[in-house]
Amino acid sequence: MTAARATSEWSIQEIARAAGTTSRTLRYYDERGLLRPSRVGSNGYRYYDQESLVRLQRILLLRDLGLGLDAIVEVLDGEQDSRAALRAHLDWLEHERARLARQIASVRRTLDALEKGEPIMADEAFDGFDHTQYKDEVVQRWGKEAYESSDRWWRSLSKDEQREFQRRQESIAADYAKAYQAGETPASKQVQEITRRHLEWITNAWGGKQPSAEQFTCIGQMYVDDPRFTKNYDKHGEGTAAFVRDAMKAYAEANL
Amino acid sequence: MTAARATSEWSIQEIARAAGTTSRTLRYYDERGLLRPSRVGSNGYRYYDQESLVRLQRILLLRDLGLGLDAIVEVLDGEQDSRAALRAHLDWLEHERARLARQIASVRRTLDALEKGEPIMADEAFDGFDHTQYKDEVVQRWGKEAYESSDRWWRSLSKDEQREFQRRQESIAADYAKAYQAGETPASKQVQEITRRHLEWITNAWGGKQPSAEQFTCIGQMYVDDPRFTKNYDKHGEGTAAFVRDAMKAYAEANL
DNA sequence: GGTGGACCTTGACGTTACGTCAACTCCTAC
């Protein structure tokens, strides 16, 4: 009978094992002020009690939920607002899940392409006008001759011209983003002017044939639906792709 | 006319913008040997050409797929095995997705508990015998009196006894894991001996009442179905929970 | 031909949440 330990306290290893973590982690939490030992012996040994264990388990729970240590401190210490913190975290988790789903789809596509013997091409290459990558979709959506005409036209360009073309696209995307962030509406005059340039650019890319209203709208929708295009616009700020889609729809209804 | 730049090359900033990344990243890739500039001026400036751009875009694609830089090198340089690498990566992604889904469910439960005014408790507290956390499920699955009897029994223990009880569970779980990793089958004599101890332990936890064959099997299934329990076993190695379930099923069929 | 500003270089430190030594002390058992 070790009566001296009647108040039930544990060494660092014991509590670590009990909670399923390591002693190093506990020392780190001590250093960060997340979890202090309930008692420190004259020899420097750390001892933990029941209350420590509970706090530790709550810490590990929150950590497993993906929170950073700073966030855990906030939740545990300012517990009145833990619901808000958790809700924010839930949002983040769902964003992550959506991102993962896109990644999985993308890896699958890449694998399919590889098994068909096609080379790996970057998603953002030439804003989706890399025809080896998008051939299937383009053919399916707009027909074989649309693809081939666009392809012939593209190949006819010099590298410099291709680059110039790409730069124009970049410039248009950046202008859309700027307008979006300035709070303009998709149907505003300034934005519709950008969209006019955009249409001009697509018409060029189609070898001079202007898309119909329906086709133009459809391309806009694709910017939102297809993550490879979405990324191209949303890299300037989330929501840009949707903004572009709306602008294109408005333009098509008014002018095409 | 600057004829010297007819072969179309870009400065570090230009190519960074074109590919949607930063110059720091390009310097880092150079340092890591991932992407060397096509030319380095006498002043030390890095210049990149079309080929660089393509390689960079493939790098960024793979990076967005979540691969580490070392893995990217492997894929790009030993391209014959890229399919295997991607398939392995796909597996990992789907594991991640499953983990995320569990996290989301867990955060939702935590939020629900908070809104009902219950405290946050760690999932792994006492291997699921924390009754404030598991009350709902226990009551629903085995009835109110089973819960209350177990609860009374648990509260009657001293802290030391509770701790001892928890340690026994840890020991059983560790033994299962060891047997599993040694390649033993769930129905083997050694494993069934562990299961006998496990049953003894559960019987204790139930205040002395031995579970029926059906209840015992059901508990085993729960270890797999409920992530809070799964984690408790799988922290010793993935698949341990399923192994335990099989062992319990075998034991129930043979002895209960 | 000077000047200002944008762009380039290398170098070094910061980031997260610990893992992994290294060197040393402490406790317990035989």
Place this chain on the structure above:
DNA sequence: GTAGGAGTTGACGTAACGTCAAGGTCCACC
């Protein structure tokens, strides 16, 4: 007394860059 199993602090390493800092280069304009 000694072996070995804990405990301690301290320091460095991790992945993939971001972010200064200090200094050289380029280009357009006056």
